[in-house]
Amino acid sequence: MTATKLPNTVPPRSCALSSKAFSKCADRNLNGIALEKEGNVDAAIALYEANIYAQFPGTHPYERLRIIYTKQKRWDDAIRVCRAYIQFGQAGDLALKEKLRRFILQHTSVVESSEDPIAVPKHESAEPEHKPSSVIRDEGPSATGSRQLQMRTTNAGIEMSFGVPRPRLEASPTADQSKPKRYYVYAHQSVDGVPFYIGKGTDDRTWSKDRDALWYRFVETRLAGTYKVVILADNLAERQAEELEAEWIAQESDTLVNWINAGRNFDLEANARFHRLRNANRLLIEQARTRERTNLAEAIELYRRALDATAEYTFIDDEQGLVSDLMREERQAIGYHGEIGALDRLTKCLLKLGRVGEARAVADAYFDRYRFDATMVAGAKIRQRIQKAE
Numbered sequence: 001m002t003a004t005k006l007p008n009t010v011p012p013r014s015c016a017l018s019s020k021a022f023s024k025c026a027d028r029n030l031n032g033i034a035l036e037k038e039g040n041v042d043a044a045i046a047l048y049e050a051n052i053y054a055q056f057p058g059t060h061p062y063e064r065l066r067i068i069y070t071k072q073k074r075w076d077d078a079i080r081v082c083r084a085y086i087q088f089g090q091a092g093d094l095a096l097k098e099k100l101r102r103f104i105l106q107h108t109s110v111v112e113s114s115e116d117p118i119a120v121p122k123h124e125s126a127e128p129e130h131k132p133s134s135v136i137r138d139e140g141p142s143a144t145g146s147r148q149l150q151m152r153t154t155n156a157g158i159e160m161s162f163g164v165p166r167p168r169l170e171a172s173p174t175a176d177q178s179k180p181k182r183y184y185v186y187a188h189q190s191v192d193g194v195p196f197y198i199g200k201g202t203d204d205r206t207w208s209k210d211r212d213a214l215w216y217r218f219v220e221t222r223l224a225g226t227y228k229v230v231i232l233a234d235n236l237a238e239r240q241a242e243e244l245e246a247e248w249i250a251q252e253s254d255t256l257v258n259w260i261n262a263g264r265n266f267d268l269e270a271n272a273r274f275h276r277l278r279n280a281n282r283l284l285i286e287q288a289r290t291r292e293r294t295n296l297a298e299a300i301e302l303y304r305r306a307l308d309a310t311a312e313y314t315f316i317d318d319e320q321g322l323v324s325d326l327m328r329e330e331r332q333a334i335g336y337h338g339e340i341g342a343l344d345r346l347t348k349c350l351l352k353l354g355r356v357g358e359a360r361a362v363a364d365a366y367f368d369r370y371r372f373d374a375t376m377v378a379g380a381k382i383r384q385r386i387q388k389a390e
Contacts, residue, residue: 025056025058025061027268028051029060031044031268031272035047046259046261047061048064053246062082063096065078066082066100076242078107079103082100082104085097168251171231171232175235176234177229183201183240184206184236185198185231185236185241186198186200186206187229189227189228190222191223194255195248195252195255196223196257197257199258200242206229207229232248249263255322257326259323264324267318277309277312285339285341285342285345289345292349296352296353303346303349304362307338307339307342307343307362307366310339311369334371335372335373338366338369340370340379343373351389
């Protein structure tokens, strides 16, 4: 039987991450911190969620997601990441486990017995109603031959065994396709049955058009506006739906537009280069700002250098795959974002010296390259300032 290939398969909680995997998670944390400072919280969430999916043992992604989700009033997600850290058993920071446990108690009326931060039983006679499973290929030579390693999440943690691989997840034949009960997991599919979005919800969530820009772009450009809804499973408890949704996303990650998807393929070297170049350029912009008081001509030259340097990192692609393709198409359609703050200061300096024509030429060239910034309030103010001077 052919094994199901799962990208970034979750390791058992009892096993430490390899040094390479740990380093990759640490890089995600550093990039997440940088993204938060920039105000790009959604991108930071994606990196932190990838670390939780990989069961990174450090505290940072769990605490940051709890704080972010609390600010966004996404209580279910905040509780989910708390539970994820608590379920490391006796490993991890026990003080933090107690803090997260108190957080859960404040926001839910019932805390499951498996969330005990001090003593997690090694075996449980009862398993949850839904028992998610994952399969990865046993690539290395061993006494098991061609058998595959199987992992199953239970109240006791993740069980592992070698044997016949479990089959792919399939939609439940009993799921109500028109009025799904309680919590449910759903898929949006192309007409030929390829899923492009997996979600969970209640009531009429699956039919809602309240979606992000990438979802709309995919439906419009790949599917000509036509897609179908499939209820994969219903009549679930909320936690069951979360677990099953994660399993489906892992299984179908290559074709999904889900923003939070551990299967997304980030190029960490490209991402590090982007941040290194941008940080250096923003330092140059700050230096130019300080020169304005003493040497306006020098400040103008520094701002010009900064605008030239902006192109060195703005167009860097730090991800591959479907989500990246859609993001690239979206940017090409609405334009890229540059360093409009540098343009704002540069045009002000030029206008102070009466160099109106230069200010106009610089602004026109900038907005030709970074069309998105022309739609911003700051962009409109720059144009108005130049028009007034003319």
